Amino acid sequence: MWMTHARGGSSGTAAQAAAFLATVQRSASGIPCRPAGRAGGGPLYLGLMLTASRAAGLLQPFQRDDFTLPNRVVMAPLTRGRAGKERIPNRLMAEYYVQRASAGFIISEATTISEQANGWLESPGIYTDAMQAGWADVTAAVHTAGGRIFLQLWHQGRASHSDFHGGSLPVSASAVRIDGDGIQTPLGKKPYETPRALEAWEIAAVVADYGRAAARARAAGFDGVEIHAANGYLIDQFLQSKTNHRTDDYGGSIEKRTRFLREVVEAVAAEWPAGRVAVRISPNGVFNDMGSPNFREQFTHVATMLDRHDLAYLHVVDGLAFGFHKLGEPMTLADFRRVFRGPLMGNCGYDFESAERAIAEGHADLIAFGRPFISNPDLVARFRNGWPLAKPADMAAWYAPTGAVGYTDFSPHAIS
Numbered sequence: 326m327w328m329t330h331a332r333g334g335s336s337g338t339a340a341q342a343a344a345f346l347a348t349v350q351r352s353a354s355g356i357p358c359r360p361a362g363r364a365g366g367g368p369l370y371l372g373l374m375l376t377a378s379r380a381a382g383l384l385q386p387f388q389r390d391d392f393t394l395p396n397r398v399v400m401a402p403l404t405r406g407r408a409g410k411e412r413i414p415n416r417l418m419a420e421y422y423v424q425r426a427s428a429g430f431i432i433s434e435a436t437t438i439s440e441q442a443n444g445w446l447e448s449p450g451i452y453t454d455a456m457q458a459g460w461a462d463v464t465a466a467v468h469t470a471g472g473r474i475f476l477q478l479w480h481q482g483r484a485s486h487s488d489f490h491g492g493s494l495p496v497s498a499s500a501v502r503i504d505g506d507g508i509q510t511p512l513g514k515k516p517y518e519t520p521r522a523l524e525a526w527e528i529a530a531v532v533a534d535y536g537r538a539a540a541r542a543r544a545a546g547f548d549g550v551e552i553h554a555a556n557g558y559l560i561d562q563f564l565q566s567k568t569n570h571r572t573d574d575y576g577g578s579i580e581k582r583t584r585f586l587r588e589v590v591e592a593v594a595a596e597w598p599a600g601r602v603a604v605r606i607s608p609n610g611v612f613n614d615m616g617s618p619n620f621r622e623q624f625t626h627v628a629t630m631l632d633r634h635d636l637a638y639l640h641v642v643d644g645l646a647f648g649f650h651k652l653g654e655p656m657t658l659a660d661f662r663r664v665f666r667g668p669l670m671g672n673c674g675y676d677f678e679s680a681e682r683a684i685a686e687g688h689a690d691l692i693a694f695g696r697p698f699i700s701n702p703d704l705v706a707r708f709r710n711g712w713p714l715a716k717p718a719d720m721a722a723w724y725a726p727t728g729a730v731g732y733t734d735f736s737p738h739a740i741s
């Protein structure tokens with residue numbers, strides 16, 4: 326397991342990275358991310374084992390209906406903050422995704438569905454014609470390079486600030502503030518605010534925003550869409566009892582807390598074949614101050630509900646490398662296999678060996694890699710050839726508006 330190193334910095338985005346690192350470090354203290362165990366035996370034996378297993382799992386093609394992948398190495402969604410103040414995808418972003426087009430497929434960085442959904446500096450949107458056109462250029466470039474790309478649909482809910490919304494409070498399921506270090510806003514770093522609970526009548530409009538964004542994603546040439554229901558953003562805020570204190574039809578029971586997600590899935594599936602719609606969840610996560618005592622029952626119900634929708638896949642952030650709330654036994658991919666019959670994608674802290682194992686043991690069909698794809702645009706070739714991975718990217722450039730630096734300037738192995 327490789328680890329990231331923070332470099333100090335005073336810019337807003339460096340501070341965001343530092344906050345992120347704090348979460349990672351909190352989780353790293355005490356909870357192993359994922360056992361790094363290798364098969365026993367000497368190097369030759371190990372080499373033979375890896376060669377055999379390489380032929381058998383992660384690097385094998387995957388097919389679901391008309392969605393065919395050359396391998397099961399998925400590029401996880403990674404917010405990189407290069408879309409500019411207008412939030413319009415650009416040529417630099419196209420170049421970045423093209424460099425990573427050998428992934429089984431790419432899940433785009435989280436992309437906001439409306440103005441109200443915003444809460445991150447210079448992340449892209451998909452709610453105007455210009456944004457759609459920008460994304461169309463990205464998808465065309467990725468397709469020309471032989472790749473495939475899904476769009477991740479995002480509403481940040483309470484993980485936002487009134488500075489993003491002309492002074493209006495961010496919205497959430499309930500008026501529950503994030504207990505956290507603060508948020509980078511267009512006007513500097515500020516404490517989190519208590520969000521405004523969405524009125525019942527407003528929820529339909531947010532659901533409709535998801536539908537419209539999904540339609541734009543289709544028009545922009547994406548291969549599918551992933552609904553971001555993880556990491557403490559709006560849908561997760563509805564799902565979890567920690568942040569959803571509603572007493573109407575959208576809260577008060579496991580089923581009612583799941584209703585908003587179900588309606589979003591239905592709205593998005595009205596614009597796409599169900600086999601091109603996916604959902605990401607993070608049952609174990611603590612990011613954005615999440616974690617609810619009944620998480621096992623809640624997320625088992627969520628997966629059971631999603632099973633009825635014949636999705637492209639269910640993406641579970643099962644690893645603990647980004648923080649674990651410690652409110653019970655962490656949920657595993659095996660827990661989800663019991664209730665979800667479609668393709669299952671695991672993520673967080675995987676390396677080649679642990680990903681191979683998850684697939685070989687039948688726990689996962691696909692594995693998403695996040696941080697490894699930042700500094701290894703040719704991650705698949707490195708896995709295939711047993712080449713070493715490049716050193717992890719400097720966190721200072723994860724989100725910073727540094728343009729190409731720390732973004733498109735990582736070389737493939739063969740020419741490094």
Ligand SMILES: Cc1cc2nc3c(=O)[nH]c(=O)nc-3n(C[C@H](O)[C@H](O)[C@H](O)COP(=O)(O)O)c2cc1C
Nearest residue numbers: 401402403404434435673674675694695696697723
């Ligand atoms: C720089 C950065 C940006 C991220 N942006 C997103 C995002 O836009 N959407 C999302 O669902 N997760 C996001 N994540 C979480 C990753 O998708 C992934 O869950 C995490 O990096 C753990 O996987 P890994 O151990 O393979 O890196 C981000 C992580 C990092 C490091």
